[in-house]
Amino acid sequence: AQTVTQSQPEMSVQEAETVTLSCTYDTSESNYYLFWYKQPPSRQMILVIRQEAYKQQNATENRFSVNFQKAAKSFSLKISDSQLGDTAMYFCALYNTNAGKSTFGDGTTLTVKP
């Protein structure tokens, strides 16, 4: 079985500042990927960033970057220059390539304050 844990149910940040969301996971698989998804009030799930487990280099997408610590099974998301539109629930997900299914964390609600 695989698990994903997000230990911060809620976080807030001032506009233009930086915030880091935590995620830890557990899996016995060697072939897996990690994702961060954003769910705004519209309920639509939007892919923010992905990380291949076999790559040591941390993924970056514009203002979003990850800190992937494979040995520690940690996958945190850093949002730089936070914007009001970043207000949403963020989900960490572990994708099992062999099984073709994902396990999601319980989410972190991020509020960006003006």
Added chain:
Amino acid sequence: NAGVTQTPKFQVLKTGQSMTLQCAQDMNHEYMSWYRQDPGMGLRLIHYSVGAGITDQGEVPNGYNVSRSTTEDFPLRLLSAAPSQTSVYFCASSKRNAATSPYGYTFGSGTRLTVV
């Protein structure tokens, strides 16, 4: 527009009623999944399919049935609705390797189901 289409968007059922949530995708994705999202929680996998004719159970399969007769469609059936099934349901699809497709999983817009 290409994507995952879920119907209906909202539904109210009485306890004991049955219904089918529809999910269709037009991206020729092999993998399809159903998740439920309860308030303040993440997505829990109900059932999933890696191709037509193949389905498997996820974390919370009890009370739900699925079938995958075509690549495009993956309906979720509630056999006898219970208040505990009140939730938001998401259908998702992906290529065989979701990690390499541009958007990972493609999600539908969700169905909000209330069982009274």
